[in-house]
Amino acid sequence: MSEKKPKNIFVAGAISPAFIGESIQHHSTKTNIGAHSIFLGQIRADVQNGQTVAAIEYTTYEAMALESMHEIREAIFSKYELTCMHVYHSLGTVAAGEISLFVFTSSIHRKAAIDACEETVERIKLELPVWGKEIFEHEGYQWKENK
Amino acid sequence: MSEKKPKNIFVAGAISPAFIGESIQHHSTKTNIGAHSIFLGQIRADVQNGQTVAAIEYTTYEAMALESMHEIREAIFSKYELTCMHVYHSLGTVAAGEISLFVFTSSIHRKAAIDACEETVERIKLELPVWGKEIFEHEGYQWKENK
Amino acid sequence: MKINILFFGQLVDITGTDKILVENMNDTDSLVNALHETYPVLTQSKYLISVDKKIIEINTLLADNCTVALLPPFSGG
Amino acid sequence: MKINILFFGQLVDITGTDKILVENMNDTDSLVNALHETYPVLTQSKYLISVDKKIIEINTLLADNCTVALLPPFSGG
Numbered sequence: 001m002s003e004k005k006p007k008n009i010f011v012a013g014a015i016s017p018a019f020i021g022e023s024i025q026h027h028s029t030k031t032n033i034g035a036h037s038i039f040l041g042q043i044r045a046d047v048q049n050g051q052t053v054a055a056i057e058y059t060t061y062e063a064m065a066l067e068s069m070h071e072i073r074e075a076i077f078s079k080y081e082l083t084c085m086h087v088y089h090s091l092g093t094v095a096a097g098e099i100s101l102f103v104f105t106s107s108i109h110r111k112a113a114i115d116a117c118e119e120t121v122e123r124i125k126l127e128l129p130v131w132g133k134e135i136f137e138h139e140g141y142q143w144k145e146n147k
Numbered sequence: 148m149s150e151k152k153p154k155n156i157f158v159a160g161a162i163s164p165a166f167i168g169e170s171i172q173h174h175s176t177k178t179n180i181g182a183h184s185i186f187l188g189q190i191r192a193d194v195q196n197g198q199t200v201a202a203i204e205y206t207t208y209e210a211m212a213l214e215s216m217h218e219i220r221e222a223i224f225s226k227y228e229l230t231c232m233h234v235y236h237s238l239g240t241v242a243a244g245e246i247s248l249f250v251f252t253s254s255i256h257r258k259a260a261i262d263a264c265e266e267t268v269e270r271i272k273l274e275l276p277v278w279g280k281e282i283f284e285h286e287g288y289q290w291k292e293n294k
Numbered sequence: 295m296k297i298n299i300l301f302f303g304q305l306v307d308i309t310g311t312d313k314i315l316v317e318n319m320n321d322t323d324s325l326v327n328a329l330h331e332t333y334p335v336l337t338q339s340k341y342l343i344s345v346d347k348k349i350i351e352i353n354t355l356l357a358d359n360c361t362v363a364l365l366p367p368f369s370g371g
Numbered sequence: 372m373k374i375n376i377l378f379f380g381q382l383v384d385i386t387g388t389d390k391i392l393v394e395n396m397n398d399t400d401s402l403v404n405a406l407h408e409t410y411p412v413l414t415q416s417k418y419l420i421s422v423d424k425k426i427i428e429i430n431t432l433l434a435d436n437c438t439v440a441l442l443p444p445f446s447g448g
Contacts, residue, residue, distance in 0.1 A: 017175075021168025024187065028164075028244040031192035038185035040171065041448045044255065045178035058447065061379055061440055064424040089447060097175040101448045106189075109294070110268065114186065118261050121448070129421075129440075130447025131380030143381040144446040147256070188371045205370065208302055208363055211347040236370060248371045268371065276344075276363075277370025278303030290304045291369040 006070035009087045010062065014098035015040075023086060023104060033083050035110035037117035041101030043094050051136040055095045056144060061129040072123045080116040082107050087120065089130065153217035156234045157209065161245035162187075170233060174253060180230050182257035184264035188248030190241050198283040202242045203291060208276040219270045227263040229254050234267065236277060297325065297356050300363040308335045323353040325362060341366045374402065374433055377440040385412045400430040402439060418443045 020040070027033055046053045073085060083106045090100040103120050107113040125146050132144035167187070174180055193200045220232060230253045237247040250267050254260040272293050279291035299314045306312050319325045322343055330337050342349050342365045345356065349365075356362065376391045383389050396402045399420055407414045419426050419442045422433065426442075433439065 017168045017171035019168075020171055021164045021166075024164035024167055024246070027189070031190075031243045033189050034191045036185075036187040036189060038183075038187070039257070039261065040183040040185070041257070042174070042180050042183060042253075043178075044181045059379065060447070061377065061421075061424075061442065064421060064440070067424055096178045099171070108191065110186070110188070114265050114268075121257065121261075125448045126445070128447045129379065129442050129445055131443065132446045133380075143443070145444060146446045146448065206302065207370070208300065208344075208347075208365065211344060211363070214347055272371040273368070275370045276302065276365050276368055278366065279369045280303075290366070292367060293369045293371065 006066040007073075008066065009069050009089050010060065010065075010091045011088050012090075012092050014090060014094045014100065015088050015102045017099070020099075020102060020104075023102075027084070027106060030083060030106070032108060033106045034108050035113045036104065036106045037110075037113040039101070039103040039117050039121045040099050042099050043096045045096035046134070048134075048142065051138065051140065053096060053134045054137040055093050055135045056100065057093045057133040057135055057141075058089070058091050058100065059131050059133070060089075060091060065128050065130060068127050068129065069124070072120060072127065076105075076116050076120055076123075079119075080105075080107070080112040082112055082116055085116065085120065087124070089124070089128070093135070153213035154220075155213065156216050156236050157207065157212075157238045158235050159237075159239050161237055161241045161247065162235050162249045164246070167246075167249060170249075170251060174231075177230060177253070179255060180253045181255050182260045183251065183253045184257075184260040186248070186250040186264050186268045187246050189246050190243045192243035193281070195281075195283075195289065198285065198287065200243060200281045201284040202240050202282045203247065203279040204240045204282055204288075205236070205238050205247065206278050206280070207236075207238060212275050212277060215274050215276065216271070219267060219274065223252075223263050223267055223270075226266075227252075227254070227259040229259055229263055232263065232267065234271070236271070236275070240282070295319075295358045298359070298361040299325070299329070300361060302363065303366040303369075305336070305339060305341060305364050305366050308339065309333050319356055321353050321355050322350060322362065325356065329364075336364075339366065372396075372435045375436070375438040376402070376406070377438060379440065380443040380446075382413070382416060382418060382441050382443050385416065386410050396433055398430050398432050399427060399439065402433065406441070413441075416443065
């Protein structure tokens with residue numbers, strides 16, 4: 001699993017459901033896989049002080065984020081018996097209802113895929129230098145805070 | 148969430164990745180959703196005593212399975228703050244590499260969707276009267292056992 | 295008095311059928327004894343019993359036209 | 372001796388730029404003091420500091436051409 005150059009995880013704009021379907025399709029040749037676990041983060045049209053969030057605009061410190069993601073990936077692969085793991089995070093503008101995070105783990109038996117997916121999502125939210133700017137429908141914005 | 152007639156969860160043959168993509172797409176109008184958790188069961192080409200599993204043929208006691216699933220659904224909805232939940236299980240023949248179980252939960256914040264998805268998968272495996280017959284590549288079969 | 299009996303999974307390999315009709319059977323214990331006589335291999339099989347789609351754990355009275363199912367270990371998913 | 376400084380997220384709203392170059396700054400403490408003088412609102416901001424992509428927690432010596440980033444709370448996903 002060691003590779004010199006960290007894999008890129010960032011995509012411009014929303015992650016399309018069709019792309020997710022295709023990613024699943026690509027695993028049909030890996031017939032040692034018994035379980036897939038997928039997490040998707042979707043943009044909520046939250047209302048804050050009477051303002052509705054229309055989109056989130058994501059920025060990152062890409063060089064650092066890719067190094068962090070590489071560390072997370074190595075740690076998860078050494079902790080869980082995974083067949084594979086794929087992570088995609090949006091940059092730029094993602095509208096309410098669209099998907100900005102796609103974490104996809106696969107394993108022989110279900111427990112590894114399920115636990116690895118959850119831990120990866122938690123670590124991404126905590127450790128990746130990514131910032132979300134919530135753009136309001138009419139005007140203005142506020143910086144998102146992860147809970 | 149109460150409904151008189153239990154929802155059907157059974158589909159003939161494999162669940163296609165395109166169908167999964169479409170199911171995700173259908174949620175883009177629900178802009179109160181912040182997180183989706185998906186579990187997929189895929190048929191493994193396991194080797195048993197030199198024989199390779201080519202497919203699993205699923206049968207069920209449908210009337211009872213739909214009642215069980217209805218109970219599981221009600222219990223999960225009362226335990227977790229979910230926006231929605233979808234479950235599909237294959238009947239008939241599903242080839243190695245194809246998908247036979249699709250559990251899809253959505254919620255405002257991620258914890259509910261993730262925990263509900265995992266618990267639903269565990270309960271389905273334990274409580275649903277469904278049987279898998281592992282069909283070997285050359286000839287013969289054996290009855291699957293859940294672990 | 296008619297009782298519908300359903301067999302599933304590997305039990306169908308033993309009985310050769312997924313459905314039979316029996317008459318005059320008062321409770322599940324008598325039914326199981328009768329089935330074990332007809333299909334001796336069933337005595338070595340692991341299964342649960344449901345009456346009208348509810349799993350029962352003790353001897354249960356059978357009503358006319360009820361459905362009893364013999365359920366080998368589940369293996370869905 | 373040149374130090375590259377990067378600002379991210381809400382800090383860019385304060386500094387008006389995502390990148391500046393400073394000279395002759397020996398360690399992160401001196402750098403932070405200098406930045407707080409230039410951008411007083413930064414003193415009220417919550418942020419972590421990284422040097423060459425590693426988050427640091429104590430005063431750290433700076434090498435020529437290194438990159439220091441000011442990172443407000445992460446909110447990805």
